[in-house]
Amino acid sequence: MTSTPIFAVIGAGMAGLSCASELHAAGLGVRIFDKSRGAGGRMSTRREGSGQWDHGAQYFTASTPEFTQQIESWLAAGVLAQWQPQLAIIPPRPAASSSHPRRYVGVPAMTAPARHLATRLPLECLRTIDAIRRDGQGWQIHSTERGWHEERFAGVALAMPAPQAAALLRAAAPGLAAEAGAFAMTPCWAAMLQYESAPPLPFDAAFVNHGPLRWVARNASKAGRDANHCWVLHASAEWSAAHEEDPPDTVLRALLQAFTELGAPPPIVARVHRWRYANLPAIETAPAPGMLWQADLGLGICGDWLHGGKVEGAWLSGRALGRAIAASPRARRGAAAASASSGL
Template sequence: MNDAKAIAVIGAGLAGLSCARVLQEAGVAVTVFDKSRGVGGRLCTRRGDGWQADHGAQYFTARSPEFQSQVAGWLEAGVVAEWQPQRAVFGPHEASAGEPVVRYVGVPGMSAPTKALAEALPVRTGHTVRRLLPVDGGWQLETVEHGLLPEVYRAVLLGVPAAQAGPLLQPVNSSLAEVAAAHHMLPSWTVMAQFAARPDLPFEAAFINDGPLRWVARNSSKPGRTGQESWVLQATAAWSAAHLEEEPEAAGRLLVEAFRQLGGPEPEQVSVHRWRYADCEAADTGSVWEAQYGLGLCGDWLLGGRVEGAWVCGRELAGKVLGSGHSH
């Protein structure tokens, strides 16, 4: 039976899940859809033969009291832990000042806190939403894998990157498509490198302000990680854009070469991932809600471009939906 009181959230990343949780806690029937096999989005871990590596977000910080309180809950639940790698900075930089930064990671992998959020939520993975159909009383979703879904949703909230929100919003007569088009997302080539032994380097994580790499980190130094010695090498957005159509093997080779110039040894094996939409130019637009259409947008790209922003933005959107009285 159709339930036009229900709300659909597209995207089971941190933004979509935090949004869905607030709605659910307020008594709203909500279903989350994601195209992937699991939840977490860019909070993710690649697992290979005897190794693991976080190939998306590397760590996160908590600056607002609200997010600090959420992180405290995750720490207590054991799905997040502090990570204090031995750090270095290469290339031009100013000496850091002020409070030391506390860095957190999911345990045993980056998606752990999103899995905790998703536990009590109906999440339908393996559902790539390709079209939003306006119908009497709300929206129907058309998916790549399952065609047109029978349910009618009173509202649809998109927690997907700007570039993926755009095509869904284009046919809809709403200003949200313009918001999505105005936000530009940036790519990042990422290498996961495995070594026979721990590289003899005076750092476990490094910010690099010169050349193709922007960040390297010893994944094996994060709490709860198991398996072979593993590092993550991340390219800058500019380098990634310039090499976007490179073969993965060739891009990986160039990034390993840059790692070797920092003193790193030759890896035993590598796995290469191209993020077309890794992060974005910082924005502070915040979530967007169009009550007359029953459509909303949230995601890191609307608020700061990082993990904390995604969480805040998702909750903010839920607050707007509840505040507009649209949820019941």
């Protein structure tokens, strides 16, 4: 008996969901697995009490017609809005360019576009995939929560930061693991603060060019958020790398001190989060091929780091991998056999 080939996508961030959407649109079977509680990855929102913080990606932009079209569909679905903050540069300096990019944010939270993509796709959360292997029947995945899953897959797409993909591939595909291992990613310490009332700051968001901070933003300046006086602070990549292993309390104190120097009062809630693999370094460590697909193995990788970084890069990378898989003999053979056996 033949059936539609099913592909596993590991990672439900923007890259994995974009890849899975392409596979689904091509009529292929797909299952997505993610170790966290929901879709979004680094397009993430933390909630605690009355507080809400987009503590990963802050906003995104579009430079390609393909992603602009995707943005239009998210705007039409009401899961995205343009963001036009009162933006400062500290210390003040003339803007490097006179063009102002359109900035977009998920509504009511940064996770919204990813969750919207995931609604049509089978996603299993709280599955940390820690091994994959292949035999004559296909690929099998192992999660810390369920052990070896019984289902066999025609192929596997990894959609996660480079160091995590390299670790997962080391035993199953050392060549691909080495390619992923050539990419470095920088950490980012993020602080999440809540105030009793609005801090007296003359901006909604600011690029900060001295001290530990690189970015600060008032969460409620984005559409659809409650006016809960929540701010997100991001440390610079350099400072985050230098303090990567510092105790969270020490990091929080340093970031709070720097924000106080910008005029902020003491917060009523203060939390800190370390993104170990946040962004690509400013200087490329390896050329960006868009995605990696090894057709003979049925194994591929996508992610922002393969497409220049950022949300748009993640979406484009996932889409490119999904299309490569759908066009591969392994997918077409299975799909043709499935339609023949169903009499189509």
